[in-house]
Amino acid sequence: MPTPQTTLDRLESEAIHIFREVAGEFDRPVILFSGGKDSTLLVHLAIKAFWPAPVPFPLLHVDTGHNFDEVIEFRDQVVAQHGLRLEVAKVQDWIDDGRLEERPDGTRNPLQTVPLLDSITSHKYDAVFGGGRRDEERARAKERIFSLRNSFGQWEPRRQRPELWNLYNGRHRAGEHVRVFPLSNWTELDVWNYIEREGIELPSIYYSHQRDVYLRDGMWLTEGPWGGPRPEETVLHKTIRYRTVGDGSCTGAVESEASDIREVIAEVAASRLTERGATRADDRLSEAAMEDRKREGYF
Incomplete structure (x- = not known):
């Protein structure tokens, strides 16, 4: 008699299906990876989705320069351990050449947007995986798993598409791209339970x-x-x-x-x-x- 699927089994299956769907539908996907728990979970699921073949797309980290040392060390450790390709877009480079200005309050989190969009454009990424979850924040709860972004990288709520029966529409015009959220239906508690089950290391x-x-x-x-x-x-x-x-x-x-x-x-x-x-x-x-x-x- 088959073992009944658990909630974690169903969430894992959905995420792996999304990774494989993107690999078959897009030309140049990339995974946003910072070394945090959600992006580390994304990498773990991507490895599972394509095993024993290597993950067929690179990782991208928009580095504010204000990250915790433990997290950057862990990021590099994961990349080396699994033989992954990592592209780092450093906010400091954009500040140094005048494309960005330091904020008076010292925070660089809002400054990540321009390096992210510039990197997507320069590398011609057409699908960008992120670790956003609907339980995190109200705006993220509105977003689809396949989230179309216009040629300026902007989110337009009215252009969100229905996603019935796990069917995802990745159609986009030249210059547009799709943000993909395989963890949309996970909660913070699901993430931690899965990390325990899979023995995933974290910073x-x-x-x-x-x-x-x-x-x-x-x-x-x-x-x-x-x-x-x-x-x-x-x-x-x-x-x-x-x-x-x-x-x-x-x-x-x-x-x-x-x-x-x-x-x-x-x-x-x-x-x-x-x-x-x-x-x-x-x-x-x-x-x-x-x-x-x-x-x-x-x-």
Whole structure:
């Protein structure tokens, strides 16, 4: 008698189907890979989808220059371990040659859009995999698995296509491309349960560790090349972990004693805030902060 499929089996099967669909339908796909948990899961699923053949498309990281050292080391480790191809678009290069200007607040997360779109154009990528999930944020909940972007890389909600019976429409005009989200139907808890089941390694900062942090707008931030703390902000030595990783200037930690995956899963299951809602300052700029950025070309 066949073993009944679990929720994780169904999510894995859907994601693998999406990877294979894109490989058959597009000419130049690419996976966005930062070394964070969701993009690491994407790489794991891509390897499964094409095993024993190599992953047939490269990885792209838009590097703000404000990433955590542990995450960059892990990124390079994964690339070397699996023999993958990695293209790095450094925000600093765009700042140095005048295509971008440093923001007064020091955060570079919003500055990723131009290097991302420039890289897509210069490499002629027609499908770009991202690790976005619908449970993360309201704007991402609106987006389809195959999300058409116009020739300026912008998201147009009215051009979203129906996706009935797992049929995906990748048709696009010259200069347009499609963002693809194989993890759309996963939750943060699904991700962690799958990571446990598959034994997937992650950067150490996803688990509890001690770090000097200061409190700003209800989030624990750490000092780095982006600056801080301000004179009125007190630095404390705390036991924390990161639920999401990104530009260090706007990615907050949470106080946590969860030092292994089972403890993390228990913590996530009890949480009533998504990881972006709890730890990403860039999503708090306005009610529609993420949607505004997506319209400009951000993920």
